[in-house]
Amino acid sequence: MAMLSAKLVQPPLRPCLKLFSTTHLTRHENPLGLPLRSNSAPQMPRRGGPIQQRHIPHVKKVIAVASGKGGVGKSTLAVNLAFALAMKKFSILGRRPRVGILDLDIFGPSLPTMMGLQHSDEPTLTSSGSILPIINHGLPTMSMGYLLPKSTENALKEDAAIVWRGLMVQKAVQQLLFDVDWREGGHGPGLDLLIVDMPPGTGDVPLTLGQLVVVDGAVIVSTPQDVSLADVRRGIAMFRKISVPITGTILNQAYFVCPSCTTQHQLFGSPDAFRSMASTLGVPVLSELPLVKGVSIGGDSGIPYSLTANSQQTEMDGAGGAVWRSALASAADRVWKSLGQEG
Ligand SMILES: Nc1ncnc2c1ncn2[C@@H]1O[C@H](COP(=O)(O)OP(=O)(O)OP(=O)(O)O)[C@@H](O)[C@H]1O
Ligand SMILES: [Mg+2]
Numbered sequence: 001m002a003m004l005s006a007k008l009v010q011p012p013l014r015p016c017l018k019l020f021s022t023t024h025l026t027r028h029e030n031p032l033g034l035p036l037r038s039n040s041a042p043q044m045p046r047r048g049g050p051i052q053q054r055h056i057p058h059v060k061k062v063i064a065v066a067s068g069k070g071g072v073g074k075s076t077l078a079v080n081l082a083f084a085l086a087m088k089k090f091s092i093l094g095r096r097p098r099v100g101i102l103d104l105d106i107f108g109p110s111l112p113t114m115m116g117l118q119h120s121d122e123p124t125l126t127s128s129g130s131i132l133p134i135i136n137h138g139l140p141t142m143s144m145g146y147l148l149p150k151s152t153e154n155a156l157k158e159d160a161a162i163v164w165r166g167l168m169v170q171k172a173v174q175q176l177l178f179d180v181d182w183r184e185g186g187h188g189p190g191l192d193l194l195i196v197d198m199p200p201g202t203g204d205v206p207l208t209l210g211q212l213v214v215v216d217g218a219v220i221v222s223t224p225q226d227v228s229l230a231d232v233r234r235g236i237a238m239f240r241k242i243s244v245p246i247t248g249t250i251l252n253q254a255y256f257v258c259p260s261c262t263t264q265h266q267l268f269g270s271p272d273a274f275r276s277m278a279s280t281l282g283v284p285v286l287s288e289l290p291l292v293k294g295v296s297i298g299g300d301s302g303i304p305y306s307l308t309a310n311s312q313q314t315e316m317d318g319a320g321g322a323v324w325r326s327a328l329a330s331a332a333d334r335v336w337k338s339l340g341q342e343g
Pocket of ligand 2: 075197198
């Protein structure tokens with residue numbers, strides 16, 4: 001099966017190769033340095049002007065994975081949810097869905113590392129000037145991390161992004177949303193579903209996404225601690241304000257299953273406050289996932305945990321790993337159903 005094999009698959013070379021350079025990020029109206037195109041990204045609406053929401057080209061459905069808080073597991077879940085969905089065969093399609101991941105964390109992109117693509121070359125362009133996604137494990141991905149100037153020192157790489165002002169961030173987000181060609185190799189069918197990994201907080205990026213793009217749902221990630229819940233409330237309120245439907249919440253790191261005794265330990269406290277918050281806000285709980293060592297190792301090693309059944313690590317994780325897999329699979333089913341698609 002070509003899909004989901006652990007082999008690095010680079011997009012086929014197109015006649016018009018890389019025409020842009022991200023090493024000269026001087027123009028805030030075109031921060032990614034893409035060749036100018038006639039059908040440019042829509043503009044942010046002026047105060048009081050009409051909102052111009054558009055569909056992302058060649059993408060049928062869009063789900064954002066977000067949270068008001070940093071470090072709760074958004075990127076980990078975005079990547080693993082994408083694989084969980086991509087591995088399921090849905091009868092309505094008669095095949096597995098075509099799923100991609102877009103990392104909109106401009107200042108702290110994690111997708112390249114989590115996908116094992118941190119050393120990949122810059123993406124290539126199609127002849128019409130769109131950026132081609134970079135593929136690994138069978139899944140197409142796009143991230144600011146692929147577009148930053150390569151440097152032997154990570155610190156320098158990060159510096160390249162953090163000097164950007166708000167307007168450049170907004171423009172980069174627009175280009176990532178509208179100037180990526182999600183069709184394989186720039187032709188053929190597009191994606192059934194794009195999972196968007198959001199940066200922490202309720203700033204410009206989620207606002208730009210919600211105002212410019214038709215987003216079919218937001219999955220809000222939380223951990224059990226009170227500080228996380230407060231931020232999650234803000235995140236839900238923000239998406240509601242910009243009319244993005246809330247698909248549901250996921251409680252991440254809800255507990256730890258001891259590999260030797262299989263007892264559940266609620267390391268970060270009881271899930272009761274989270275459950276009652278979700279019920280008060282009328283938001284479904286899609287899943288409660290345990291803390292699993294292999295999930296973290298998978299993120300760092302670029303091989304997502306949902307791809308590593310029956311490995312030595314999953315044996316060491318014991319029951320917790322199996323519980324995590326089944327909880328993730330059920331979240332994926334519910335996300336799919338929320339899109340109006342049946343099993
Ligand atoms: N269920 C889990 N079990 C074990 N480790 C986890 C789990 N969920 C997340 N982690 C680990 O927690 C760390 C933070 O996760 P991640 O980067 O996905 O969070 P984030 O919300 O995307 O952060 P940021 O807000 O900075 O983008 C990572 O090292 C990840 O591997
Ligand atoms: Mg992240």
